[in-house]
Amino acid sequence: MAERHSREETPRAPVALDDRSRALELILPKILAEFQPAIGATVNLVEVTVKPQDVPSLCRLVKEDSQLSFDYLLCLCVVDYLDYLQVVYHLYSTTMKYKMVLKANVTMDEPSLPSVMPVWPGADWFEREAHDLFGVVFEGHPNMAPLILYEGFEGYPGRKSYEMPEYTEW
């Protein structure tokens, strides 16, 4: 029993990209060469990891490039990996039908990176939500007021370190 609980090697889900993603994987390195990204793959998506300050310029490039035209921001979220926060952008191209996931790691002490609102206005609320729950600051966002939480809420409830308050009657 003890052996089973202390098992350190967790199996990894195998990569199973579809044809469209494989095609994207081939053309991406050349287009994104100037950013020196780390290109990999999650289970079903092509994954690109860049430095946080490069995010807006890379986003503008993939949106305006005629081969890619990632004009649709599917989702923006933050994942807490305890020693750093990862901002995850899921992108989609309505014309080329490509999908891609873009990642940028920010530090726990100073979690900030430039906003992508100038590229996709739809990032507005996602960024505000990420700010509420994880405390990530998106530089250049016009309105970082609380969206999901009430004003004056203390702490970042999305983070793993957040302690749920005890149940109280009120």
Next chain:
Amino acid sequence: MSTEGQLDTVQMMVNMGPQHPSTHGVFRMVLWVDGERIVDMEPHIGYLHRGAEKLCEGEIYAQIVTLFDRLDYIGNFNNELVYCMAVEKLMALEVPERAEYIRVIMCELNRVASHLLFFGTFGIDAGAMTPIMYAFRDREKVQALFEAVSGARMMHNYIRIGGVKNDVPEDFRERMDKLIAELKQGIDEGDRLLSFSEIFLARTKGIGLIDAETAISYGMSGPSLRASGVPMDVRKDEPYSVYDRFDFGIPIGEKGDSWDRYYVRVEEMRQSIRIIEQALEQMPDGPVATPVRILIRPPAGEVYVRSENPRGEIGVYLVSNGADKPYRVKVRPPSFCNLMALKHLLRDAYVADAVVILGSLDLVLGEVDR
């Protein structure tokens, strides 16, 4: 600002909600108006925030289905499906054919039920009191079938990881045939009653316009985006489950006004019924679930799975670290993105049209706030 012989004008702030019948939930917006025109608006959400994504991190995989039920409480089956597909993708789990067909039938019926609710409430938003009586008469029949199949009218917890909870009842086919005939008649009846009424057209035609490019940049999806003429539908673009086996159309609008957003949904109900009819014909016999243990530990990795909800494209981003509970669950709620475009839609509209424009987006606030 005043000049000789002119009246002073002053911008006025009007507060709508959170307790307002037209907001279909708990949604507040602050309008700045100049006379009857809306100059600017500021939406306020979060009144229903329950921290559903955080709660998911503390539950085992099988328990999370119930949390997804409660996100979009009008499109339950669709929400259960997208979560189960995400886990199945991560585990590379095969689902029996019969289960896939039952899932599709239930999801499409749910789409009809959801659009019927929209049909009724949108009528009320525009000042017509009768359509909701017709809509609820038909919706009730769909709910009765849901109860017969899953045991609950809402919050079904029917679609499970690996299949569905149980097989459909023995008289399912007869009940479905009867239901489809009634629904077809009901939809036609409602269509004749409301869609081309002179007053209804005056209230909705050309109101709340949004063009395709702007709609895409805001991340709108589903019927609200298709009304602007973009034929984007996950069921066609990236067929999941068994959607690639059916012949159905994607209704699109011309201008992207409130009437288009309404009529796309009416047409979608007809297409959903087409899918259900084909699925009933093709449905094979066999098991309805792949046996899966209650406590599962999917391999470490992450997936993003999309599917088409009655309100638009719902996505689930699931990160697993190999434990019995997910490391992170993120939901891409369609209503959340559609609501973001409201600021654009309401600019320069009349105050009297604000309710119609808001209603035409078909929001569910439980999903917006999560």
